[in-house]
Amino acid sequence: MNNPSNATFLSIGELFENGEYIIPIYQRNYAWGAPEIEQLLQDIWDMASESRGQPYYLGSLVVHKRKDGKFETIDGQQRHTTLSIILAVLKSLSIQKTIVTPNLAFECRDRSKDTLAYLFSTEGEPKTNAELEPAMQAAKEVTQRFLNSKEITKAVLLSQYLLKDVKILRVVVPEDTDLNHYFEIMNNRGEQLEKHEVLKARMMGILQNQETDNKGGEMSTFSKIWDACAEMDRYFVMSFTPDVRKKLFTDALYCTHRTFEDLCNVLSSLQENASFKTLEELIKDATLAPIGKSESSNEYEGAYAGIINFPNFLLHVLRIKAPQASLDDKKLLTTFEEYIKTADDVKGFARDLFTCRQLLDRYIIKRYNDEKWSLRALKLSSDGSSVVPENSFEELNESLIMLISMFHVSYPNQSRKYWLSGALSYLYKASKNSTLVDKGEYLGFLEQLSDRFFFGRFYTNKALEYDDILLLEKSVPYSAESKKLNDDYLHRGTSTPNFIFNRLDYLLWKRLKADESTKSGNPNYIKARLANFSFTTRSSVEHYYPQDPVGDSDRFESDNQAESVDRFGNLCLISASRNSKLSNHLPHAKKEYYANSNIVESLKQVFMMSYDEWGPKHLHSLDEHEKMIIEVLLTRCK
Structure with missing residues (x-):
């Protein structure tokens, strides 16, 4: 055990103003991506906006104090590195002037050290992306996009709150600690009790306290539904044995909107006891009871990766009946406490959970074994002896995969997937009485949702909040004279929002699939590459004609963003690793690289590459392309 004096709460300002920290060689490289960084920024933003001075505890930083007085980081380097990058960006935007060098x-790992120093620096020659650590450079861009999407006064508030009220627990291990052994323990330690486990115990406690003759059966039913839904890496129906599936679902393995009483009649009669534990019992073993596997070993288990984790999925289900409920998973317990108060509330939620998990499995994309996105449901084989997957729709399946993946990669965070909230609400209403969802109407809804998000956020004098957009019954109007496209969102260089690029790529894909003319580029070059395109989590904005071209090549000289290298026509969204590799290469070199790799990361990039000439001396190509893509971007999907 550590001496309590070795554990100290430090504000982020205190952490960076005092002490030097070393990431030892045995630690892995910096690995946080856009989801983790955006989640951290959003959490701090929320607390800065709502907490009224209450501290936000970020977790722990476990260190060993070396003889030279420097701290060797054992656990917490990802957070510390991310905080360093955030402070560097705040400094570059002149929002914070307190922390001016990294500690x-x-x-x-010289490149990592040099990159962090460069991000804080305001002097010296600009570095090429090839000289910088790709993950750190991508983290900088993610942070810039986040902060540039906020009002400057609120960004200042975030900076002040970060330095003063965000706290981290620094734990200094004893001098005689075997660091290698300690590090191994830290990486293999057991899971802590999670909020959704506490929530389950609370809700089952409500059922236990009710006056009814069947509370044992209701608790058992609730527990079985909850535990089956909690296994997010397999199909919901596969958490039940074949005999139970026959009673719960139709032959199509689908049965939404069953009453809680019906579910009790099936599930409470089973032999297994409900896996109900009090909070005291949960804290003692901090484990969640395993779900029983299907009896048949040859049935399709559907090992897949979904797009949402269980705690955040619970909040989306809650919004079915409480549309104003928060999607902030930090508030999971308090949000449910506000809306789930009685036994009837718990039963209603269990019924909705049963329905929504089926809808998620059937109508929301997932990956199988790291393959491409898919949209598949399970069905019984022709002889009824096993379960096999099939496309959820015979037609439009590809279009729906494209559109749903477009939303997901635009908003990769687990929390606040507002588009998913809208989609589940639509699916819930469209699946009454176990009706299968109409493919055309579903596609139309999602396309209209894309329109709402774009015109509601980027085509108004003031961006609407996502919740306000979801509550609108029709698409956001954009014909009023007082509303116009805010060009500033387009010509932001690396700070241009991801959703704009992804929406554009979807609209381009849709036009190309319909064989419509796009009035830009070489159509043969473009169509030959269409089949290789799919949406992936891309986080780096590339300048097709580089900011710092190699050699004595021409440069964009204008200070006007709409005419500079940062203009929208010269940008596309790609992966951080490829942007780092190719960043300062001229267009013909980038074109040659992609031609040899058969990789298509961005359809907008393909359009740019289809031109024979590109750059400051060939503005006619850039002008033609930019005019076309803005016209496409302003076209309604639906």
Whole structure:
């Protein structure tokens, strides 16, 4: 056990103003991506806006104090590195002037150390992306996009709150600690009790306290539904044995909107006891009871990766009946406490959970074994002896995969997937009485949702909140004279919002699939590459003609963003690794690289590559392309 004096709460300002920290060689490289960084920024933003001075505890930083007085980081380097990058961006935007140099260095990783120092620096020659650590450079861009989407006064508030009220627990291990052994333990330690486990115990406690002759059966039913839904890496129906599936679902393995009483009649009669534990019992073993596997070993288990975790999925289900409920998973317990108060509330939620998990499995994309996105449901084989997957729709399946993946990669965070909230609400209403959802109407709804998000956020004098957009019954109007496209969102260089690029790529894909003329580029070059395109989590904005071209090549000289290298026509969204590799290469070199790799990351990039000439001396190509893509971007999907 550590001496309590070795554990100290530090504000982020105190952490960076005092002490030097070293990331030892045995630690992995910086690995946080856009989801983790955006989640951290959003959490701090929320607390800065709502907490009224209450501290936000970020977790722990476990360190060993070396003889030279420097701290060797054992656990917490990802957070510390991310905080360093955030402070560097705040400094570059002149929002914070307190922390002007990093206090973090990397043992035997010069590029990481140099990148962090460069991000804080305001002097010296610009570095090429090839000279910078790709993950850190991508983190900088994610942070810039986030902060540039906020009002400057609120960004200042975030900076002040971050330095003063965000706290981290620094734990200094004893001098005689075997660091290698300690590090191994830290990476293999058991899971802590999670909020959704506490929530389950609370809700079952409500059922236990009711006056009814069947509370044992109702608790058992609730527990079985909850535990089956909690296994997010397999199909919901596969959490039940074949005999139970026959009673719960139709031959199509689908049965939404069953009453809680019906579910009790099936599930409470089973032999297994409800896996109900009090909070005291949960805290003692901090484990969740395993779900029983299907009896048949040859049935399709559907090992897949979905787009949402269980705690956040619970909040989306709650919004079916409480549309104003928060999607902030930090508030999971308090949000449910506000809306789930009685036994009837618990039963109603269990019924909705049973329905929504089926809808998620059937109508929302997932990946199988790291393959491409898919949209598949399960069905019984022709002889009824096994379960097999099939496309959820015979037609439009590809279009729906494209559109749903477009939303997901635009908003990769687990929390606040507002588009998913809208989609589940639509699916819930469209599936009454176990009706299968109409493919055309579903596609139309999602396309209209894309329109709402774009015109509601980027085509108004003031961006609407996502919740307000979801509550609108029709698409956001954009014909009023007082509303116009805010060009500033387009010509932001690396800070241009991801959703704009992804929406554009979807609209381009849709036009190309319909064989419509796009009035830009070489159509043969473009169509030959269409089949290789799919949406992936891309986080780096590339300048097709580079900011710092190699050699004595021409440069964009204008200070006007709409005419500079940062203009929208010269940008596309790609992966951070490829942007780092190719960043300062001229267009013909980038074109050659992609031609040899058969990789298509961005349809907008394909359009740019289809031109024979590109750059400051060939503005006619850039002008033609930009005019076309803005016209496409302003076209309604639906």
